[in-house]
Amino acid sequence: MASTRETITNHQEHLKKLVVNSKHGFTQVKALIDYIINLKDSQHSELIFEKGIEVFTQHFTSIDDSNIYQVEEFFYAALEVKQIEWAHVFLKFISQKFPQSVKSLRLLAMFHESAQDLDKARAIYNELLSVNANDFHALKRLVCMERDKGRLNEAIGMLNAYLESNQQDSEAWMELTEIYLARQQYEKAQFCYEEILTMQPHNYLVNTKYAEILYSAANGENLDTLYLARKYYSHALSLQSDKKGAVQTRALWGLLQTCKGIEGLLKKEDAKNSEIIKTCQEKIREVYAQAKNGSSIKVEGMKAMQ
Amino acid sequence: MKQTLYIDPRIRDNVFVPLVLLMVLVSILRYFVTKLMYSPDSPALQKVQLSHKTLKKTILEREANFEKDEAPGLELDIPKTLEDGVKSSDRETNALARSTRIRKTCEYLPEDSVKIRKSYYCHAEKGYLAKKVAAANPMAMMNPDMMGNMMKQNVQQMFNMFLFTVIGNIFSGFIIAQVPFPLGQKFKAITQQGLNLLALDPSYVSSMSWCFLLIFGLQGVMSLILGDSEGLDEMNNMMMGPQAQMMAGGGMGGEQKNFQALFKSEKENYEILNYKFKLEDAEDAFLAKYKK
Structure with missing residues (x-):
């Protein structure tokens, strides 16, 4: 295929x-x-x-x-x-073909989950797990159910236990990142997302998201973290080709915002920072001018562009 | 010196044809026996029976195991289940793989993050790599899985032994064919097994050697007959016996790695780790690329 x-x-x-x-x-x-x-x-x-x-x-x-x-x-x-x-x-139809197969049972549990019969689904997943502790599909469904109910502590506990025994699972690290982000625990989210970063250090989106997490972790007052965020935004952008149509705006806005933050904290002129801000603004103007409906978005009016 | 031997046509009828037929039949038989013995081990196909308590009022209620009493129900201590249930070797392999990945791409991480991970792995007492892993269990040979595998391998061996004995006893000592090109004296070992004639030209093939040639040469024909080339490959792997498997897989399936030694070398790798942050000049690269 x-x-x-x-x-x-x-x-x-x-x-x-x-x-x-x-x-x-x-x-x-x-x-x-x-x-x-x-x-x-x-x-x-x-x-x-x-x-x-x-x-x-x-x-x-x-x-x-x-x-x-x-x-x-x-x-x-x-x-x-x-x-x-x-x-x-x-x-x-499936379960008639494969009675007693783990997969049919898993599908059955998903069915009950979907029908809001959560207890039944949980009982099935739990028993599948107790029969075979390596059944990570069941475990991941359990995590999702906890997350769905808003019981984030339980979800984090399960994911931690799972990651303890399977440290290579990128999906689980990603899920844990999302949960920590939802709870605004940016340092922990940063740690988890670093695992994704080491798996794909040359991915534009991964670098951008990591920079965003760093920016959020800095909370507008931690200068070192802001500098780090600036580095990762820049890195993400230099990974992206400069051709028309390449996705750049998300990182450009982020970089601009980060540099503004640094400028605000420094309280004095920094030549490099100002240069980056200028370059970003120019690039953003260029991108929006090229876009089809760019004229309807008033870039100039935005605070970051002044 | 050019020899010409006239081979009795009765050898063709009574040795050559039966030998080929026998080999084909045995190959087919072996294919089905292997298929029976090595049923696929995919976890998705494993059968499992859940207790009736869990499956009550679901469409799979009939499949439930009515004898089974204990079911975790809604309460299951997941960390403990994972701690007990996941194989220690799986866990350590994953930890090592992650550690290697982090070492290889650490240049893309900020310094603090690398330090955190380094201390997680290498802390003198509490580090992951300092923990004691239970050494390879000598009783592992006794578990049913291993026993089953060994038995299957033995059956395969017996099969081969039996085949060669039959051929050696019934069909040995015939000259069956001649290859249409001259061969050097060294080929005698390949083409004339079971014959002890020093003067005979090596281009004549004995029945024993023909049998060996057939074992390897029939693969194409067999995949035509059975229409399943993957299964055949698998079967041939089995046929080669444990020696070949050992060479291919670096040890028999059940053999356990020595994690203590692996941990030690991984720890040393961390000690010589030369960390340099790759993104130190990222802003300059960005400016060089985007500045007008």
Whole structure:
């Protein structure tokens, strides 16, 4: 599938073509669903769900072992669009094929979670975990349930215990970062996000987000942290190409804001800082002038630009 | 000196054809036996039975295990479960991998963050790398998994032994074919196993050697017959026996690493770590790139 991904330049159009094609038969529907699964894009849940109903109502006899994974995808889509009855149908189909499998049980728990039957879901996850402590899918669902209920302390406890035994899981570090950010514990969030940074030190978004966390941790009064934030914003921007259309604005605004903060704390002229501020402002003006609806955003009026 | 031997056509009918047939049949048989013995070990396919208490009033209620009484229900001490349940070797491997990753990319982290992590790993008493890891358990050989594996390997070995004995007893000592090009004397060991004729030209192939050639040469034919090349590869790995597996995997599956030694070397790596912050000049790089 990797090769097709590279050769297709316009995904939107390709998707439209596949949707039109999918009216012709089961193979075309399968191709469409495979394509969406490969895109790893959750915004197509409705489409998948629709096709799932179509498959179950029109091509039910054609479903065999080779496309059970698509039924699983229908199930997730049904949960996402909150169509519990259909989710039940899909789940029943899977669990008849694979009774007593861990995955069916996990799906069952997700089903109950979605139906707001949280106790039942929790009981299943708990027992799965006690049978096999390496079942990190179940653990992650438990963390999500705690987070959903706003019991952040419990979620943090579980994630900490999990990370103790699996220090390489970037997803878990990311989740922990988000929780700490939600609680405005920026130093802890910084520590967790550093793990992501070491995994992808050349990623523009990761660097930008790390700089944002540093900026928030500085709280407008810690000069050293602000300097660090300035470094990471600059680094993120120098990773990005200077071509038109490259994503830069988020880091540019951040850098500008950080430099303003530094200027305010220093209370005296710093040549380098002023230079960065000037460069940022110019770049921001340039980017917004080039944008299609740039004229509707009044950049000049913003406080940071003065 | 050019020898010409006329091979009796009865050898073709009574040795050559049965030998090829036998090898094909044995390959097919072995394929299915391996498939039976090495059922996939994917955790997603593992069967699990939950207690009836947990599955009450769900659509999988019928699959529940009615005998099982204890279920954690809503209360489960997760930190403790993980502490007890996760294999120690998994945990240490992950910790080492993270430590290596941090060392390799530490230039992109601020100095304080590197120091925190260094002390987490290398603190003299409380550091992660200073902790005692239980040495490889000698009783590991006794656990059912290991025993099962060893037994399976032995069965494979027996299979090979049996095959070679049968061939050696029934089909040995025939000259079966001639390769259509001249070969040097050194090839005698390959083409004429089971024959002890010094004067014979090495381009003649004995039945024993033909059998070996078939073992390797039939793979293509087998994947055509069975239409499953992956399974065949796996089977061949098994067939090579534990020696080949040991070479490929760096030790048998169940063997445990010596974490104490790995920890020690990792600690030394931290001591020689030469930290230099890569982003010291990030602002200048930014200005150089974006300044008009």
